[in-house]
Amino acid sequence: MPYITGEQHAPDTTVPPLAPPDPPPADPAQPRGCLFALSQPPLMLFLTVIGVLLLIAGVHDQFLL
Template identity: 60%
Template sequence: MNDEPPAQITDEPRGCLFALSQPPLMFFLAFVATLVLLTAVHDLYRW
């Protein structure tokens, strides 16, 4: 038998900076920003 109390799980609130530190989210946001930038340049300068 294990007489030790269960480990406490700390549910600390994680804010926006934690979310932005995740690489998959940053790759997705960079991809979307690139698409927006390309469409803006295409609309401004029609070659």
């Protein structure tokens, strides 16, 4: 037995949703976000060391076990 909601039809969904407001213009004096942080040498060195350790562990598991 179908559930009766009292409505005769589904709600009208043809109305387009409201667009979000435009973001404010970027101020060049403000510091950059995460992509700028990836260009920093200490972070890249750390990520390189972690990547090499993962590569060594993977090669060890794949070929030496």
